[in-house]
Amino acid sequence: MSQVYAARRTRLRERCNAGGSAAALVSRPANVRYLAGAAPRGAVLLLGKTEDLLICSTPPDDRPADGRPDDALPVRTLPGPGGDAAVAAAGLAAAQGAESLATEDHHLTVVRHRAMRSVAPRLRLSDLGQAVEQLRVVKDEEEISCLRIGAEIADQALGELLESILVGRTERHLALELERRLVDHGADGPAFPTSVGTGPNSGRRGHRPTDRRVEEGDFLSVCLGATYRGYRCEIGRTFVIGTSPADWQIELYDLVFAAQRAGREALVPGAACRDVDRAARQALDSAGYAEHLPGLTGHGVGLEIDEDPQLAPAAMGKLDACVPVTVEPGVHLPGRGGVRIDDTLVVRPEADGGPELLTITTKELLAL
Amino acid sequence: MSQVYAARRTRLRERCNAGGSAAALVSRPANVRYLAGAAPRGAVLLLGKTEDLLICSTPPDDRPADGRPDDALPVRTLPGPGGDAAVAAAGLAAAQGAESLATEDHHLTVVRHRAMRSVAPRLRLSDLGQAVEQLRVVKDEEEISCLRIGAEIADQALGELLESILVGRTERHLALELERRLVDHGADGPAFPTSVGTGPNSGRRGHRPTDRRVEEGDFLSVCLGATYRGYRCEIGRTFVIGTSPADWQIELYDLVFAAQRAGREALVPGAACRDVDRAARQALDSAGYAEHLPGLTGHGVGLEIDEDPQLAPAAMGKLDACVPVTVEPGVHLPGRGGVRIDDTLVVRPEADGGPELLTITTKELLAL
Numbered sequence: 001m002s003q004v005y006a007a008r009r010t011r012l013r014e015r016c017n018a019g020g021s022a023a024a025l026v027s028r029p030a031n032v033r034y035l036a037g038a039a040p041r042g043a044v045l046l047l048g049k050t051e052d053l054l055i056c057s058t059p060p061d062d063r064p065a066d067g068r069p070d071d072a073l074p075v076r077t078l079p080g081p082g083g084d085a086a087v088a089a090a091g092l093a094a095a096q097g098a099e100s101l102a103t104e105d106h107h108l109t110v111v112r113h114r115a116m117r118s119v120a121p122r123l124r125l126s127d128l129g130q131a132v133e134q135l136r137v138v139k140d141e142e143e144i145s146c147l148r149i150g151a152e153i154a155d156q157a158l159g160e161l162l163e164s165i166l167v168g169r170t171e172r173h174l175a176l177e178l179e180r181r182l183v184d185h186g187a188d189g190p191a192f193p194t195s196v197g198t199g200p201n202s203g204r205r206g207h208r209p210t211d212r213r214v215e216e217g218d219f220l221s222v223c224l225g226a227t228y229r230g231y232r233c234e235i236g237r238t239f240v241i242g243t244s245p246a247d248w249q250i251e252l253y254d255l256v257f258a259a260q261r262a263g264r265e266a267l268v269p270g271a272a273c274r275d276v277d278r279a280a281r282q283a284l285d286s287a288g289y290a291e292h293l294p295g296l297t298g299h300g301v302g303l304e305i306d307e308d309p310q311l312a313p314a315a316m317g318k319l320d321a322c323v324p325v326t327v328e329p330g331v332h333l334p335g336r337g338g339v340r341i342d343d344t345l346v347v348r349p350e351a352d353g354g355p356e357l358l359t360i361t362t363k364e365l366l367a368l
Numbered sequence: 369m370s371q372v373y374a375a376r377r378t379r380l381r382e383r384c385n386a387g388g389s390a391a392a393l394v395s396r397p398a399n400v401r402y403l404a405g406a407a408p409r410g411a412v413l414l415l416g417k418t419e420d421l422l423i424c425s426t427p428p429d430d431r432p433a434d435g436r437p438d439d440a441l442p443v444r445t446l447p448g449p450g451g452d453a454a455v456a457a458a459g460l461a462a463a464q465g466a467e468s469l470a471t472e473d474h475h476l477t478v479v480r481h482r483a484m485r486s487v488a489p490r491l492r493l494s495d496l497g498q499a500v501e502q503l504r505v506v507k508d509e510e511e512i513s514c515l516r517i518g519a520e521i522a523d524q525a526l527g528e529l530l531e532s533i534l535v536g537r538t539e540r541h542l543a544l545e546l547e548r549r550l551v552d553h554g555a556d557g558p559a560f561p562t563s564v565g566t567g568p569n570s571g572r573r574g575h576r577p578t579d580r581r582v583e584e585g586d587f588l589s590v591c592l593g594a595t596y597r598g599y600r601c602e603i604g605r606t607f608v609i610g611t612s613p614a615d616w617q618i619e620l621y622d623l624v625f626a627a628q629r630a631g632r633e634a635l636v637p638g639a640a641c642r643d644v645d646r647a648a649r650q651a652l653d654s655a656g657y658a659e660h661l662p663g664l665t666g667h668g669v670g671l672e673i674d675e676d677p678q679l680a681p682a683a684m685g686k687l688d689a690c691v692p693v694t695v696e697p698g699v700h701l702p703g704r705g706g707v708r709i710d711d712t713l714v715v716r717p718e719a720d721g722g723p724e725l726l727t728i729t730t731k732e733l734l735a736l
Binding site (some may be wrong): 056081106110312314 | 426434450458471473474475476477478479480481495541545551577606621663666680682
């Protein structure tokens with residue numbers, strides 16, 4: 001793996017140099033992990049003029065639960081407690097003779113930035129922007145393999161839940177049980193807080209589980225994901241409780257199902273992100289649900305659960321091959337509930353069989 | 369409750385005005401919640417020249433899982449998606465005629481701060497510093513009552529775990545079971561990731577549960593806490609597995625127990641934070657464990673799990689009455705394991721009976 005991290009750092013260094021910066025400081029944890037193999041708490045990565053360093057404010061854990069730093073990367077630990085690795089990095093960059101340092105201004109706080117300026121007043125600080133986030137968009141097969149395993153774990157956890165008795169149990173309990181099953185099956189942990197919505201809460205994006213109990217006739221919507229070796233996937237499904245769904249439930253489900261399929265089918269390399277969003281949104285819009293739709297119908301996943309690209313009406317940019325995204329349209333009708341269907345897929349060229357579906361739990365409307 | 373929030377905002381406004389700022393922008397979520405009753409995702413609180421406003425980037429949830437905004441506080445929602453409430457607040461402050469705005473520079477990113485300057489170029493931005501964090505240090509009885517209930521919940525969850533069979537179960541499973549029990553007993557959720565360490569992992573501060581199974585002869589250390597109405601408490605205990613603890617285990621336990629008691633007894637209004645730390649540290653230091661000790665032996669708790677004050681060798685300041693803190697010395701011997709004992713207490717004057725212990729699970733060395 002060491003060469004992978006070194007190659008990623010080389011790509012970032014080339015970008016920085018092209019932008020006129022001799023050195024770069026990466027502070028956002030997911031970005032540190034991407035380039036260094038691990039992100040101990042408070043650690044930053046300095047791509048220095050003469051040497052790269054992982055700078056830690058406390059000694060890195062000898063048995064880290066989430067990744068091991070690249071062996072080829074020297075680690076420097078701050079001497080005393082309470083030190084700020086970013087501030088130390090500014091001093092080191094200046095000591096290495098760098099005149100400029102590009103920093104992640106969307107992550108650094110004003111206070112840290114000010115302290116960096118004061119420790120190295122002659123160092124010119126510029127904005128690295130989202131350069132690392134951009135590098136992270138297209139995944140290699142190793143990364144996709146982690147997402148694939150995470151998706152299998154989520155599918156298993158969800159499958160087991162569906163075999164148990166649901167009526168009478170609360171949203172909170174179902175969410176906790178799903179999270180336990182994720183860990184049972186080998187996840188590092190949940191990829192994000194598991195969402196379980198019943199009855200009027202069903203179909204709400206990011207709904208936080210309450211003490212409401214599952215009742216006959218409810219829609220039940222579930223959204224969960226596993227983190228595996230740092231990579232986070234997502235699956236969402238909606239079920240109906242009881243043997244005979246109401247007509248409005250079947251209608252709404254079919255509509256969201258068709259919208260989600262249209263979004264999935266629009267995932268081809270070169271497609272504009274907004275066109276994928278439009279494909280998923282169109283059927284729902286024309287059925288009169290425009291105001292009940294979320295602001296986006298999908299997003300990238302990886303070391304964070306919500307990454308670029310965004311699939312939204314105003315999104316810029318196009319999809320590349322090997323970009324994993326969610327497709328997750330949904331409709332929530334206040335007071336009644338709703339439907340969400342959410343998959344994680346990898347964009348693949350048609351010659352390779354088109355989009356690769358990672359979350360394979362059935363999308364038929366199951367009556368449980 | 370509305371008067372409570374209004375009174376807190378008045379105190380902050382007085383501080384700001386004394387510091388020469390007509391308006392203040394609070395962005396750190398726990399601070400927003402403290403002053404506004406709730407902190408919807410992305411929301412900021414503007415203490416304006418003419419009006420206070422809670423500014424939300426999306427409509428606030430009609431059924432928030434964690435707190436309801438103060439009814440007396442007007443809410444303004446940004447028109448489009450993707451807007452930044454802090455940037456909007458800068459524009460509103462300027463429109464209200466404020467010349468200066470104090471911001472939380474330890475929370476705002478450089479990019480947000482820059483965008484605020486550009487939307488309101490004539491507004492002078494100054495640093496509010498940790499003014500709200502300082503207001504939060506001393507708790508009112510309502511807040512302490514939330515912590516007390518949270519501590520009861522954590523005690524219950526821990527007590528139930530101890531009645532079950534432990535040998536053969538993994539750290540991860542025990543941690544998940546504790547978290548489920550916290551929710552069973554009415555917690556909003558865990559106050560922080562539950563830590564369970566067995567054998568060589570026991571006694572490590574913040575240890576992340578692994579797949580190691582509990583074995584006969586192990587130390588088992590557990591640290592958990594409940595969030596109740598937003599307030600977070602903490603309890604840590606160490607047990608021994610099997611009927612006959614080894615001599616080194618009994619010795620080490622007694623030592624940490626004595627250190628923890630010394631720390632607890634040092635909790636009086638007016639005590640210097642560093643003296644409390646020294647009280648807890650001294651016995652361990654002189655027994656030769658100086659290098660195995662953590663950087664701090666306690667910290668404040670409240671809306672966040674790690675608040676001011678810090679109980680550490682270089683800590684400044686003194687304790688006041690009605691400040692809840694943890695006392696949590698521990699020793700971890702690499703390769704062997706160790707002991708941590710952690711309570712949440714409220715500093716109270718001696719006339720009121722001295723420190724109030726919130727986490728009441730026994731601290732005898734239990735052999736399970």
